Amino acid sequence: MTTLTFRNANNKSVTFSNRKPFILTTIEGLDVPDITVQTYKGLKQDGVTYIDNTLNERAISLEAVIIANTYNELAELRRRLIEVFNPKLGLGELIFDDGLRQLKIPAIIDGAPILPGGSSNQSDRFQRVLITFYCPTPFWQELTENIVNMALWVGAFQFPLNIPETGIIMGYKEESIIANVVNNGDVPCGIRIEFKALGSVVNPYIVNLNSQDMIKINKTMQAGEIITVTTHFGNKKVTSEMNGVVNNIFQFVDPASVFLQLDIGDNILRYGADAGEESLEVNIFYSPQFLGV
Numbered sequence: 431m432t433t434l435t436f437r438n439a440n441n442k443s444v445t446f447s448n449r450k451p452f453i454l455t456t457i458e459g460l461d462v463p464d465i466t467v468q469t470y471k472g473l474k475q476d477g478v479t480y481i482d483n484t485l486n487e488r489a490i491s492l493e494a495v496i497i498a499n500t501y502n503e504l505a506e507l508r509r510r511l512i513e514v515f516n517p518k519l520g521l522g523e524l525i526f527d528d529g530l531r532q533l534k535i536p537a538i539i540d541g542a543p544i545l546p547g548g549s550s551n552q553s554d555r556f557q558r559v560l561i562t563f564y565c566p567t568p569f570w571q572e573l574t575e576n577i578v579n580m581a582l583w584v585g586a587f588q589f590p591l592n593i594p595e596t597g598i599i600m601g602y603k604e605e606s607i608i609a610n611v612v613n614n615g616d617v618p619c620g621i622r623i624e625f626k627a628l629g630s631v632v633n634p635y636i637v638n639l640n641s642q643d644m645i646k647i648n649k650t651m652q653a654g655e656i657i658t659v660t661t662h663f664g665n666k667k668v669t670s671e672m673n674g675v676v677n678n679i680f681q682f683v684d685p686a687s688v689f690l691q692l693d694i695g696d697n698i699l700r701y702g703a704d705a706g707e708e709s710l711e712v713n714i715f716y717s718p719q720f721l722g723v
Contacts, residue, residue: 431529432457434492436514436537436563438522444514450497451507452559459490460526461722463568485721488565490524490537493558501554508545508557515539515561524563525573526723533570533723537563569617569719580609580701580712607707608639608700613692615718620662620691622715625701627651629709636712638690639698646684653709661689692716 434454437443446454464486469478496511498504517539524537544560551558613619625634625647634657635646647657647668656671657679666689670679690699701712 433525433527435525435527436522436539437525438514438516439519442514444511446492446494451503453495453497454492455495456493457490458492459488459563463488463721485568488535488568489540489562490535490565491560491562493560496557496559498555504555504557511543511559515543517541521566524565526570528723531723532573533720534573535565535570536567537565540564569615569721570723571717571719575622575715575717578609578611578714578716580607580699580714607702608698609714611692611697611699611714611716613694613697613716613718615694616721617719618691618693619716619719620660620665620689622661623659623690624713624715625651625657625659626711626713627653627655627657627706627709628711629653629706631703631706631710633684633704634710634712635684635702636690636714637700637702639700640693640696643688643690644684645687645690647679647682648684649679649682651706651710659689661691 431448432454433445433447434457435443435445444452446452448454462485465483466486467483468481470481471478496504496507498507521536521538523534525532525534540562546552546558546560611621623636623645625631627634630653631651633646633648634651635644636659637644645659645661647659649657649670651657652672654672658667658669658671660667667678668680668683670677699714701707701710703710
C-alpha cells in the first residue's frame with residue numbers, strides 16, 4: 431500500500447492512501463526530475479562542448495477522492511485540507527511510504543487544493559481533489575539521519591554490580607579514529623560533524639583519506655564544548671556550544687579547509703587534533719539523497 435503524507439510547518443498532516451477518508455488515486459512526479467544541461471560553444475565550433483548538468487526543482491501532483499459519511503463530515507474534511515495545506519506556513523515535507531522504504535522531501539503546496547465541481551466530481555459524501563506540490567530541492571531523503579560514532583565512551587559495567595578493592599572500569603574510549611561512512615544514495619551528500627571535547631582539544635579536524643580533503647577548526651576546545659560543522663549545500667555553518675550558549679565560529683575554519691561531501695559508496699574518514707586527540711569524541715550525521723522513489 432502506497433501512502434503519501436504531507437506534514438506542514440505546524441506539524442499538522444494529511445495522509446492519502448487506499449483508505450478513507452482521503453483515497454489516493456494518482457501520483458505524478460516521484461521519479462527523476464528534469465535536468466538542465468550546461469554546455470559551451472566555441473567560435474566556429476560544430477556542436478557544443480558538454481560541461482555538466484544540474485537537476486531542476488521538482489513538481490509532484492496527486493489526485494484523490496474524499497469519502498465521507500455525511501455532508502457535514504465532507505465539509506469538515508474539506509476544511510481540514512485547506513487548514514493543513516496553508517501555503518503561508520512555508521515549507522513542510524512530503525513523506526512517501528510504499529511498505530518497502532520511507533522517504534521525505536521538502537515541499538510547499540503550489541496554490542490551494544483544487545476541488546472540482548460538477549456531478550462527476552462531487553456529491554454529498556464524496557469530492558475529488560487535485561493538489562500540486564513545489565519541491566525546491568529535487569532529492570528524496572530517508573526519514574532519519576544516519577549516525578556514525580567515530581569515537582565515543584562506552585559503558586563497561588552492568589548489574590548486578592560487585593566492586594572489588596582494586597576498583598572497576600566504569601567505561602572506556604573506543605580506540606578507532608577511522609570510520610568507513612557509506613553513502614548508499616544516488617548523489618554525493620553533505621554531513622554534520624559533531625566534535626565533543628572531554629578535555630582540552632587543540633584544532634580538531636576530519637580528513638577524507640580517499641580524497642585527502644580536510645576540514646579543520648583552528649580553536650582550542652574546552653572540556654564540555656561541542657563544535658558542530660554542517661557541510662550541506664546552501665547551509666554551511668560552524669557553531670560552538672558551551673554551557674547551553676551557542677555561538678557562530680565560522681571565522682575559526684582553517685583557510686585550507688574543504689566542506690566535506692560524502693561520495694557515493696565508501697568514504698574513509700579520520701578524525702584528529704593537533705593536541706588532546708584522546709579527549710575528543712566525534713559523531714557524523716548524514717542523510718543519503720535519492721533521485722526518485
